[in-house]
Amino acid sequence: MRTWxxxxxxxxxxILGVGGYFGYRFAAKLAKWRHLDRTYSEEFPSPAELAxxxxxxxxxxxxKTGLKQxxxxxxxxxxTVFAALEAGAxxxxxxxxxxxxxxxxxxASTGVPERLKKVIASQMHLPLDEMPDDYGAYxxxxxxxxxxxxxxxxxxxxxxxxxxxxxxxxxxxxxIPATYADVVRLSAEADTVLVY
Numbered sequence: 510m511r512t513w514x515x516x517x518x519x520x521x522x523x524i525l526g527v528g529g530y531f532g533y534r535f536a537a538k539l540a541k542w543r544h545l546d547r548t549y550s551e552e553f554p555s556p557a558e559l560a561x562x563x564x565x566x567x568x569x570x571x572x573k574t575g576l577k578q579x580x581x582x583x584x585x586x587x588x589t590v591f592a593a594l595e596a597g598a599x600x601x602x603x604x605x606x607x608x609x610x611x612x613x614x615x616x617a618s619t620g621v622p623e624r625l626k627k628v629i630a631s632q633m634h635l636p637l638d639e640m641p642d643d644y645g646a647y648x649x650x651x652x653x654x655x656x657x658x659x660x661x662x663x664x665x666x667x668x669x670x671x672x673x674x675x676x677x678x679x680x681x682x683x684x685i686p687a688t689y690a691d692v693v694r695l696s697a698e699a700d701t702v703l704v705y
Contacts, residue, residue, distance in 0.1 A: 551628075560592065563597065564597035566599065567601070567700045568593050569602075570600065570602045571603050571605060572586050573606040573608050584625075584644070587647050595633050602658045603692065604684070612660060612678040612681055616643065620644075621643060645680060649681070660677075661691075661692050662674045662675070662676075674686065
């Protein structure tokens with residue numbers, strides 16, 4: 510009987526100790542993140558200064574990884590597109606494969622984290638209140654800043670939406686439907702292709 514009680518006490522101490530340790534670490538990280546949310550500010554040289562070699566070059570950003578597959582790739586891609594535009598590049602964005610499916614709703618339903626908005630605004634010398642709240646609005650911003658946007662809509666045949674293959678997504682009417690030949694042409698015309 511005593512062995513059972515001792516084992517129960519040891520188990521309780523272990524659970525409380527391990528839980529307390531990880532709980533403390535989580536709380537400390539959360540406090541640090543909230544502090545950064547409120548206080549982050551840093552000075553960066555402008556993208557035109559840092560990436561002057563890209564001015565006038567044609568850069569193709571090929572987004573093929575959907576948000577549900579790996580949200581970090583397309584999110585980093587958007588930030589890099591923004592930097593290329595601010596540095597004076599001629600920018601084309603091509604949504605392909607799984608990323609094409611994000612154009613209908615996933616981009617608009619995925620928020621840009623507050624800390625990331627502060628970093629991007631600092632690096633692009635943009636007022637924080639002009640940073641978009643979600644990736645749908647972010648794509649709109651990139652288009653307004655000069656990015657031409659295409660989507661390889663053949664993927665929609667596979668998902669049973671063949672009637673939409675030659676249409677721009679309703680949420681982003683500026684997106685140009687692209688054929689496989691267009692994908693090849695856009696890649697061949699670019700000075701640099703970055704794939705996400």
